[in-house]
Amino acid sequence: MTRTQKAVFLIAALIVVIMGLILNNVLNAKRPPSATELIDAGIILLPQSRTVADVTMTNQNGQPVQLDELKGKWSLLFFGYTYCPDICPTTLAQLRQVKSELPKQALDRLQVVLVSVDPNRDTPSQLKQYLGYFDKDFVGLAGSVEDTQKLANALSIPFIPADTSKPGYTVDHSGNLAIVGPDGSQRGFIRAPFDSKKLVARLPGLVRGD
Known part of the structure; x- marks a missing residue:
């Protein structure tokens, strides 16, 4: 085999490998992630979807919002607060990072x-300023403690209301996320702590379906 033939052979082999990788990525992108792959990413889907308590809250723009109004997109609900010293800023920063690496098709179907x-x-105003530090498209909701507990309990992400009479009080809450589908029903959870790379790999396949 001449030197030219060897070069052509190597180039052809390289093209075959590249095409194989591209084909594999395309096929994997079209294939929904398996339950094992989702669990490995901390995503736990419910055997049956669960009805979400339809409470009315106020968003960061001061407008009343019913939970029904979140329909049409996949929603990742995080129960936290702006004065949280640790888990909340960490979680929101991670979600910002995940969003920045998702393909546009997934982004268009997802909201935090x-x-x-x-x-x-x-x-x-406090919610709007706080969320603006992370992502202007993040949605902030606040309602009465009673309605918030009703929603949190329905999603199995409870919290312990704080004694607001104490200065500098903190609120005990979960770091998990509730996954709510475009139909407004709960589909599952994302367990904390999060693996950002695995979420970036698996969320597009999850939010592709309805």
Whole structure:
């Protein structure tokens, strides 16, 4: 085999390998992730979808919002608060990072919602300013403690209301996310702590379906 023939052979072999990788990525992109792959990414789907309590809250723009109005997109609901010293800023920063790496098709079908467990301090203006530090498209919601507990309990992400009479109080809450489908029903959870790379790999396949 001449030197030219060897070069042509190597180039042809390289093209075959590249085409194989591209084909594999395309096929994997079209294939929904398996339950094992989802669990490995911390995504736990419910055997049956669950009805979400339809409470009315106020968003970061001061507008009343019913949970039904979140329909049409996949929603990741995080129960936290703006005065949280650790888990909330960490979680929102991770979600911002995940969003920045998702393909546009997935982004168009996904929204992140912070449900305040501290409505005493989380006014609309406070929520708007706080979420603006992370992502202007994040949605912030706050309602009465009773309605917030009703929603959190329905999603199996409970929190312990704080004693607001204590200065500098904190609120005990979960770091998990509730996954709500475009039909408004809960589809599952994302367990904390999160693996951003695995979420970037698996969320597009999850939010592709209805």
